[in-house]
Amino acid sequence: MEPVSRIRAGAVPFARANIDTDQILPARYLARPRDDNHGEYLFRDVRLAPDGSEVEDFPLNRPHWREARIVLGGANFACGSSRENAVWALYDHGIRAVIAPSFGDIFANNSVKNGMLAIVLPADAVAELMAEAEAEPGAEISVDLPAQTVTSAGGTVWQFDIDPFAKRSLLEGLDELAFTLTHADDIAAFERRIGRGNS
Amino acid sequence: MIEADANEPRTMFDKIWDAHRVLEREDGQTLLYVDRHLVHDGSAPAFEMLRKRGISPRAPERTFATPDHYVSTDPTERAAMTNEENRGMVEALERNAAASGFRLFGLKDGNQGIVHVVGPETGISQPGMLIVCGDSHTSTHGALGALAFGIGATEVAHVLGSQTLWQRRPLTMRITVDGELGYGVTAKDVILAIIARIGTAGATGHVMEYAGSAIRGLSMEGRLTLCNMSIEAGGRAGMVAPDETTYAYIAGRDFAPKGADWDTELARWRRLPSDPAALFDREVTLDGGAIAPMVTWGNSPEDALPIDGSIPNPDDEPDAARRAIMADNFAYMGLTADTPLESIAVNRVFIGSCTNGRIEDLRAAAAIAQGRRVAEGVTAWVVPGSAPVKRQAEAEGLDRIFIEAGFDWREAGCSMCLGTNGEIAAPGERVASTSNRNFRGRQGPGARTHLMGPAMAAAAAIEGRLTDVRRLMKDA
Incomplete structure (x- = not known):
């Protein structure tokens, strides 16, 4: 995966709580190979009308947010299905960080594995960022992973927590499986302890 | 270890x-x-x-x-x-x-x-x-x-x-x-x-x-x-x-x-x-005795109510963000405030999924379907959760009960729970479903999902609307 460190970009708000991964990537695109541009399927059924025309007031269709690289999400963003394709859709669209008060657990895990930050900030901080994005659409905010900060267009700085292992993986673009297999001896020792059958 | x-x-x-x-x-x-x-x-x-x-x-x-x-x-x-x-x-x-x-x-x-x-x-x-x-x-x-x-x-x-x-x-x-x-x-x-x-x-x-x-x-x-x-x-x-x-x-x-x-x-x-x-x-503690047969009305599984209740009224919701979501859900689901749940007509019924596709689920649904008919205009599917569940149901004659009542008796799979195989409802169709998610578009673009248990879904098929199964149980 591509390393990620600092992002400075416009932020597009999705204020609703509980936006699920079925919304982000409808199930009928789940059989598409990873090489497909999943950005085309992103929010397909809410971004486009059944006839394929753009839904005018959908955030991603508004002129200033077309190039946004950061998503501001409502609480419990990307809950539901474990489909990693939801991350691929956001990533292929160009999104490199999602900031929300909370996430669906599986989405947050999937996000890290694909080089996209899932940043938890307090609800009032996310609300402030969203208000700013609405007031000045397209205004750039900054995400600094080494410093673990988000800086609003107006200059307010918030610190965020991130799992140290996830941070390292993102900064280095770490191949987690290759890393794990450096511990193959430990895994083999565990397997010898439990035997081949049941644990 | x-x-x-x-x-x-x-x-x-x-x-x-x-x-x-x-x-x-x-x-x-x-x-x-x-x-x-x-x-x-x-x-x-x-x-x-x-x-x-x-x-x-x-x-x-x-x-x-x-x-x-x-x-x-x-x-x-x-x-x-x-x-x-x-x-x-x-x-x-x-x-x-x-x-x-x-x-x-x-x-x-x-x-x-x-x-x-x-x-x-x-x-x-x-x-x-x-x-x-x-x-x-x-x-x-x-x-x-x-x-x-x-x-x-x-x-x-x-x-x-x-x-x-x-x-x-x-x-x-x-x-x-x-x-x-x-x-x-x-x-x-x-x-x-x-x-x-x-x-x-x-x-x-x-x-x-x-x-x-x-x-x-x-x-x-x-x-x-x-x-x-x-x-x-x-x-x-x-x-x-x-x-x-x-x-x-x-x-x-x-x-x-x-x-x-x-x-x-x-x-x-x-x-x-x-x-x-x-x-x-x-x-967290709950009183089991206080739980009634439940059905969802909105686009999140948390939007669940006892079947004898009514669609909530946004005027009673103090939180503005939640009111906005309710309005969205009403528009998507084609619902209005204060409507009694039991008055909501359904087009389709899906009994199955990893949530409710097991033999006891099919027995419960069959007990309601037995000797009755699926309501005019309702398409009702029973999709066993596995081939063994299907065989067991057939050995017990449940397939006959469903077929005679007008249900479609199908093969095992995820089916309409998420529709990856193309088995979906049409836009605007209302589905009484024993699956696990009522997200918008989950059962097809524009499809409207109400989650409930298998006997409740069978009751909805028979009555053609969301129904308190307890009444049909007393009849039975």
Whole structure:
């Protein structure tokens, strides 16, 4: 995966709580190979009308947010299905960080594995960022992973927590499986302890 | 295995977690060993990731697969497989199984079915195990006293390649439901009531353990329904302590331990339940006797109400953001405030899924359908959760009851729960569904889903509207 460190970009708000991964990537695109541009399927059924025309007031269709690289999400963003394709859709669209008060657990895990930050900030901080994005659409905010900060267009700085292992993986673009297999001896020792059958 | 301080009281989750630690990093990440990896026909991208890296699956003997997401449940189409996309996904799974050497219950295998029905039913899923699958409803298997959770495609590839996963220890939450469940109240109603109470993010970051007399009183299949929807409360996993109900369910199944192994395992399983003094990070209690048959009205599983209630009124909702979501849901669902739930007409009924596609579910639905007719204009499907469930139902004559009542009796698969195989409702159609998600578009673009238990869904089919099943039970 591509390393990620600092992002400075416009932020597009999705204020609703509980936006699920079925919304982000409808199930009928789940059989598409990873090489497909999943950005085309992103929010397909809410971004486009059944006839394929753009839904005018959908955030991603508004002129200033077309190039946004950061998503501001409502609480419990990307809950539901474990489909990693939801991350691929956001990533292929160009999104490199999602900031929300909370996430669906599986989405947050999937996000890290694909080089996209899932940043938890307090609800009032996310609300402030969203208000700013609405007031000045397209205004750039900054995400600094080494410093673990988000800086609003107006200059307010918030610190965020991130799992140290996830941070390292993102900064280095770490191949987690290759890393794990450096511990193959430990895994083999565990397997010898439990035997081949049941644990 | 790494043993914790023997004197410290531990939860069941703690015990299973501790028994699967391969190693721990100073930064708090733990490498956990996976006992059972379940794979389905949506898992192709993970195999592709592994292939590109030139890595072979580490423990195919711990990997079990069955096609479910992309199989047609129409007998004719299932045999012909004219849908190229569906065929491609099913054949990819067959190729991956052949290349990797793991056990596949293929399309024509007598054990094929929805992966979360197949695991418990075959005895592959057992107490104390760490079970993962690239599907969020893997929480189902926790009903056996296992730690089971869903993972994404990259993690599936990681498990295939290393038989392990890096995890940070989650928090624990105990949901205690005491009392006796009321007339007509099922496990589905219990879990919908729990989600309505704590919210769809109520258990985020937590592993949930369900406890209390109402839970102990549930059959194994009821517990599977309960744990299945833990993810709809945001839970990392859901679990129920194993007991005599669990052991009786597992005994004799194909992959269950036999003979002396059974005695060894049973002794181990009996040590799994949480120690009496074990502490949970959160405790929630519900009165089982106060739970009524439930139905959802909105686009989140937390939007669940007793069937004798009405659509809520946004004027009663103090929170502006929630009012806005309600308005959105009303527009999508074609509903208005204060409408009695029982007056809402349905077009379609779906009885099945990993939530409610087991034999007891079909028996409950058939008891309502028996001697009655599906309402004019309603299309009602019964989709068994697995081939064994289908055979059992047919042996009991349930298929005849459904067919004579006007239901469509189908083959096993995920079907209309998420419609990956193309089995969806039309825009604007209202579905009474025993599945797990009422998200917008879940059962097809524009489709309107109401979640409920299997007997409630059968009642909706008969009456042509959402119906309090207790009335039909009294008639019966």
